[in-house]
Amino acid sequence: MTLSLFDQFASPTLFGISLVALALTLPWVLFPKPTTRWLNNRLLTLQGWFIIRFTQQIFQPINLGGHKWAAILTSLMLFLITLNMLGLIPYTFTPTTQLSINMALAVPLWLATVIVGMRNQPTHALGHLLPEGTPTPLIPILIVIETISLFIRPLALGVRLTANLTAGHLLIQLISTAAFILFPLMPTVALLTTILLFLLTLLEVAVAMIQAYVFVLLLSLYLQENV
Template sequence: MMLSFFDQFASPNYMGIPLIALAIVLPWILFPTPTSRWLNNRLLTLQGWFINRVSQQIFLPINPGGHKWAMLFTSLLVFLITINMLGLLPYTFTPTTQLSLNMAFAVPLWLATVIIGMRNQPTAALGHLLPEGTPGPLIPVLIVIETISLFIRPLALGVRLTANLTAGHLLIQLIATGAFVLLPIMPTVAILTATVLFLLTLLEVAVAMIQAYVFVLLLSLYLQENV
């Protein structure tokens, strides 16, 4: 029996083994692998079309030097979308509701973009800390503010993904619990509540895809500043 609504976000264990590792590995097993045939089936064709379109959309405004990140960012996007969508199924666990996992994705990738900028164009990378035309007395203050803003970026990436998915799951569970309780007492209100629950589930499906896209899009914007 669930004692708290937040128990659904606790990482499940089986015989002392954390099942979050299984939840992370499972999406890659579900994807079909390309074959050596001249023609692929419809599922592989659709998968290839989706990956190509997403890659073009993300890397269109980025300089050619950053296009080598296309495979990494596209794989991350597909991975996050799959995890978020699988987490909407009953009796499943969503790893991206864990801030630690999201930070494990955000911090290394953000740090890699910063290191690339400092290595390839250190002047331009440091120039982002001081906007052009800043009055002299405000220079120290703005440098401190921009530095803090730079180091908050990975935290904002992880917290945004965690908070949106956690809030959606909590709202779905609250409304589902309300519909279940109202069913024997007020059937009409329970049906209306179930309708709201269905619409909210559709919204949560959209949020699961949009938040994965926003996560990768923001990383691509950070990369654009440093290539």
């Protein structure tokens, strides 16, 4: 059987049953639950500090009406970071390399921000389609362009996350295969390739965290325009 580099992105199955649901549920099992005690352990304290700092940074420039989204966006941030980081463990599956899953996260949340803007301040929301001071002959063209850019937002969210993670996983796969093949032939080159692989893995860890942050940050910017 001929294997492809893209086989690592295939949805895992066991006895014909897809394991994507299990992969999506696993991150929530790993997070410790807060207790009612006055003092918690270091892990719970660090987790609480991170959640509070992230929530403050994301929602500080947003109006009070958008603070209702704090729970869902913070949970989404933790969820994406955990999925991306777990995907770097050997013999695991990364659900966020699937465009369908990323679009399933991006489209409903983007649509919710648009609906909130249309319901609360329709004039302001529709005003984004036509910048102030536009010459009259350019009005139809700008409305079409702004409408297209509005509907491309969820596609950009999903494709950005998918493309960055897929590219990183493919590079790790290619360099690790090269190091494995070169080891019996040229050990020195294989050692240098292994060092490069280690550095690339560190970079991919940073990419996994940054892409999750960018995904939620862009959603918060879309929310800020509509509240």
